[in-house]
Amino acid sequence: MGKWIAIVVGAVVVLAGAAFASLYLVFPRVSEPGTIKVDRTLERVQRGTYLANAVMGCVDCHSRHEEDIYSMPPVRTAEFGGGLVFSREMGLPGNIVSRNITPGVMEDWTDGEFVRAITAGVSRDGRVLFPVMPYHTYGTLDREDIYSVVAYLRVIQKVTRAVPDTEIDFPVSLLIRLTPADPTFHTRPNPRDTVAYGRYMVAAAGCAECHTQRDAQGNPAGPAFGGGQDMLMPRKFLARPANITPDTATGIGTWTKEAFIARFKSRTEAEYRTMRVEPGQPNTFMPWWAYASMTPEDLAAIYDYLRTVAPVSNKVVTFEPR
Helix, strand or coil, X not given: CHHHHHHHHHHHHHHHHHHHHHHHHCCXXXXXXXXXXXXXXXHHHHHHHHHHHHHCCHHHHCCCECCCECCCCECHHHCCCCCCEECHHHCCCEEEECCCCCHHHHCCCXXXXXXXXXXXXXXCCCCECCCCCCXXXXXXXXXXXXXXXXXXXCCCCCCCCCCCCXXXXXXXXXXXXXXXXXXXXXXXXXXXXXXXXXXXXXXHHCHHHHHCCXXXXXXXXXXXXXXXXXXXXXXXXXXXXXXXCCCXXXXXXXXXXXXXXXXHCCCCXXXXXXXXXXXXXCCCCCCHHHHCCCCHHHHXXXXXXXXXXXXXXXXXXXXXXX
């Protein structure tokens, strides 16, 4: 009996070792960066400025925040310099630290390596990015929009400060090697097709990333856009994204398009920066300061698309002091 138990245990160890080895040797299965050259045209830089600052949240996630200001805008001297921590305290399997994506760190990266990290989730050194970075979504956008973001990030001010390394707990540190995939770029729809264009802008803005409940690995665990994900934020308050489905009782089903746009345009970024909050007072991680710069046309398209998603009955308390 002891001999057979030893054989079984040995076989399990060998199989487990082979599985772990395959995760390192076979995955991630993504293409090499290639010899992409992104020309820094004025049109691309202007488009990239808009996308990175007002739509895609690059500046939001890759900057430290003013935690005592409403909507927590980025620290002015640290924009795009990384250092924002998505922590174990927030329910994540480790401490995921956003990287410095300014030329102060990225100048040695090729354009192909930059594009691959944004759209496939693999860093220059082969490290897999934790999918709090929504590379799966970015990989479905228009290739030209991604190139525009890269063109813009190449010309922003350098930040040279170092940030801590990301720490991902086992076994998630192995399992995330299965998540990267090559991008499947799509052409940006004509803005005149407001629903299709709104769907595209919702993807670019990452609305579903926050407004859909997710498990610890970042996989959807609730109805799309139904809100309610518990997020323990800096200064110890619990924030939950709102229900943005067209449910009339608990979502935005009674909102008019004009009211939806007005909510985003009610203040400018500069005005948000004057709104200091004390501990225990309502705050939010929703980057109103960034989305305030979105065009009314893009906001209108987002509204038109959200009116087409399935309504979800889910009453959400968006702020709770802890």
